[in-house]
Amino acid sequence: MSHTPPALTPQTLLAQALGWIDEETDALGPAIRPATTFLRDPADLGRAGRSFTRDDNPTFLQxxxxxxxxxxxxxxxLFSSGMAAATAALHTLRPGAHVVVPTRLYSGLRHWLATHGAAWGLAVTEADYGDLAGLKAILDARPADLVWIETPANPLWHVSDISAVSELAHGCGALVVADNTVATPILTRPIERSVDLVLHSGSKYLNGHADVVAGALVAAPGQGALLRRLAAIRNDYGAVLGPFEAWLLLRGMRTLKLRMETICRNALAIAGMLQDHAGVVEVLYPGLASHPGHGLAATQMSSGFGGMLSFRVAGGEPAAHRVAGAVRTIRQAISFGGLETVIEIRRGMEGPQSHTPPDLLRLSVGIEAAEDLIADLTQALAA
Structure with missing residues (x-):
């Protein structure tokens, strides 16, 4: 296959999907290969080549x-889901390994660590990554085997200093994994800040159309051995993405840059409106100067601050339910990263152990016209 030169910008790389051309047909669009098994040479069964789709389906490669x-x-x-990718990274560890995670962490991963991770024998410590001296003290007291970064962190959008956390983690020999789902590589490239492994829930912004469940891991240069180990874990646990889903994921990625530009503009406009609204008591969005992580986000995030924000309204939880039920253009739904703007009361999805305030509304901003979204939120707040 032909490849585009590495000097091209992300927008061109995405639009052309690296410029790969189907060798059999010269088609610009990628093919879907649904085959589960591939022809082998009976005279040389050990030869290099494809054998079974769990390892070898070519639809994944592009x-x-x-x-x-x-x-x-x-x-x-690619993995069958973001959780499959996350747990594959954790399954590189041995029982008894020490994992350090931020106090603000995706609830699904927190649940896995408290249940399956505990049964697996992993020791987990939560740390406030805003307190680097405190994080260092934790790592000095018990060196970590893996340090997990999520920034901006769902659903309060805390911002962690990726370079500083990575430096502390590498100081005790830990592997550093960063969940880059919210920022995407359009806004943040954690590997440039010394991260070893980058995670994505491909179901979110990478796909962008809310019609695929997928996950992905990207290993930093020099981490080839880790990449091969993760491929073996993916095979052994059967956490492989289907060919059609891989094709849909690639299709969505081709517009990632354009979607993120619109989403970031919309989110900043909405956050500014909410911040000035008398019925809103708090807005959490790294793009606002009032956000405690704004300065750090401005150094780590380029071209925008993402499409995720949360806010709390006067009147507490009953008022939050009222606002969520009053939207007309915005949809009340879970998940994020799609074309449509969706709102949810996040704690209801996280369970009784959640640290999220019960009155917090999480907004995933889409690509609609910002004025329509602002008008809808304005009328919902007045309802």
Whole structure:
């Protein structure tokens, strides 16, 4: 296959999907290969080649290569979901390994660590990454085997200093994994800040159309051995993405830059309106100067501050339910990263152990006209 030169910008790399051309047909669009098994040479069964789709389906390759190029990594792997990718990274550890995670962490991963991770024998410590001296003290007291970064962190959008956390983690020999789902490589490239492994829930912004469940891992340059180990874990646990889903993921990625530009503009406009609204008591969005992580976000995020924001309204939880139920253009739904703007009361999805305030409304901003979204929120707040 032909490849585009590495000097091209992310927008061109995405639009052309690295410029790969189907060798059999010269088609510009990628093919879907649904086959589960591939012809072998009976005279040489051990020869290099494809054998079974769990390892070898070629539909994965273009999306994996494109994501690796965007993140500046050595290579990438697609998984059946973001959780499958996350747990694959954790399964590189041995029982008894020490994992350090931020106090603000995706609830699904927190639940896995408290249940399956505990049964696996992992020791987990939560740390406030805003307190680097406190994080260092934790790592000095018990060196970590893996340090997890999520920034901006769902759903309060705390911003962690990726370079500083990575430096402390590498100081005790830990592997550093960064969840880059919210920022995407359009806004943040964690590998450039010394992260070893980047995680994505491909179901969110990478796909962007809310019609695929997928996950991905990208390993930093020099982490080829880790990449091969993760590929073996993916195979052994059967956490492989289907060919059609891989094709849909690649299709969505081709507009990622354009979508993120619109989403970031819309989110900043909405956050500014909410901040000035008398019925809103708090707005959490890294793009606002009032956000405690704004300065750090401005150094780590380029071209915008993402499409995720949260806010709390006067009147507490009953008022939050009223606002969520009063929207007309915005949809009340879970998940994020799609074309449509959706709102949800996040704690209801996280369970009784959640640290999220019960009155917090999480907004995933889409690509609609900002004035329509602002008008809808304005009328919902007045309802």
């Amino acid at each position: 999306a994996e290569a494109l994501l690796a190029a965007l993140e500046g990594g050595e290579g990438g792997l």
